[in-house]
Amino acid sequence: xxxxxxxxxxxxxxxxxxxxxxxxxxxxxxxxxxxxxxxxxxxxxxxxxxxxxxxxxxxxxxxxxxxxxxxxxxxxxxxxxxxxxxxxxxxxxxxxxxxxxxxxxxxxxxxxxxxxxxxxxxxxxxxxxxxxxxxxxxxxxxxxxxxxxxxxxxxxxxxxxxxxxxxxxxxxxxxxxxxxxxxxxxxxxxxxxxxxxxxxxxxxxxxxxxxxxxxxxxxxxxxxxxxxxxxxxxxxxxxxxxxxxxxxxxxxxxxxxxxxxxxxxxxxxxxxxxxxxxxxxxxxxxxxxxxxxxxxxxxxxxxxxxxxxxxx
Numbered sequence: 343x344x345x346x347x348x349x350x351x352x353x354x355x356x357x358x359x360x361x362x363x364x365x366x367x368x369x370x371x372x373x374x375x376x377x378x379x380x381x382x383x384x385x386x387x388x389x390x391x392x393x394x395x396x397x398x399x400x401x402x403x404x405x406x407x408x409x410x411x412x413x414x415x416x417x418x419x420x421x422x423x424x425x426x427x428x429x430x431x432x433x434x435x436x437x438x439x440x441x442x443x444x445x446x447x448x449x450x451x452x453x454x455x456x457x458x459x460x461x462x463x464x465x466x467x468x469x470x471x472x473x474x475x476x477x478x479x480x481x482x483x484x485x486x487x488x489x490x491x492x493x494x495x496x497x498x499x500x501x502x503x504x505x506x507x508x509x510x511x512x513x514x515x516x517x518x519x520x521x522x523x524x525x526x527x528x529x530x531x532x533x534x535x536x537x538x539x540x541x542x543x544x545x546x547x548x549x550x551x552x553x554x555x556x557x558x559x560x561x562x563x564x565x566x567x568x569x570x571x572x573x574x575x576x577x578x579x580x581x582x583x584x585x586x587x588x589x590x591x592x593x594x595x596x597x598x599x600x601x602x603x604x605x606x607x608x609x610x611x612x613x614x615x616x617x618x619x620x621x622x623x624x625x626x627x628x629x630x631x632x633x634x635x636x637x638x639x640x641x642x643x644x645x646x647x648x649x650x651x652x653x654x
Contacts, residue, residue, distance in 0.1 A: 398620065412626035448536040463532070574642070593609065614627060
């Protein structure tokens with residue numbers, strides 16, 4: 343008696359093997375895709391859904407459908423436009439700390455060799471690995487209006503007569519948040535640019551030296567063009583994540599004050615949801631800025647493809 347496998351056409355078994363071989367990569371990807379779907383896309387869909395409801399999250403209450411009412415309330419809210427303005431301030435203000443300074447630091451330390459190079463890079467990178475809350479507490483002590491080291495120095499030098507309450511002052515609060523965030527971000531960007539510079543072919547620099555090009559000329563004609571993909575990447579990251587990076591310092595140091603002078607869109611959404619207990623308004627703000635930042639990311643990706651130079 344012949345079995346089914348014996349009576350099957352010759353090409354059937356090989357076709358089955360080919361199909362299984364094609365499925366294997368997708369099976370390996372399945373756990374990662376499932377985790378991303380559960381932890382990223384499921385909450386995203388829930389947030390977009392809640393944008394059309396009014397709900398306080400109080401146990402026993404049910405969401406009430408209000409349509410686009412949350413969006414109209416959002417645009418008329420007194421905290422909305424100051425938060426947008428401060429977000430732009432943080433986004434533009436972080437660019438020198440995440441692009442300009444790290445780029446020059448990475449280029450300057452590239453000529454340092456051996457153990458000294460590792461020490462320099464470690465010194466710049468240490469602030470990045472420090473917990474934001476710990477950093478906030480340290481700066482809270484340094485900038486304390488009566489006992490802070492900074493105020494004591496300024497008074498001793500005769501610059502000021504009495505201590506400045508940096509995080510309770512409308513002029514200084516958001517500036518201090520920007521400086522602290524920028525200080526923390528320099529290390530990460532420096533490491534990224536240092537790694538990118540290490541990948542540049544050294545023959546370009548040797549040829550430039552033979553032609554009599556100075557170090558500054560080499561930087562602008564060789565290093566900067568070849569680093570354009572990394573520069574575009576860091577610009578995109580700074581624009582998209584500036585609000586997220588400043589959130590912890592706003593929450594610990596100023597709580598968005600005084601009078602909303604240091605708040606941003608992330609902290610505004612947090613206050614809507616957990617201080618005002620208005621999940622629908624918070625979700626509407628999240629949905630709006632998800633679309634806005636998505637469009638910004640799309641534009642910047644197109645600009646990167648158009649203007650970034652790749653050494654092929």
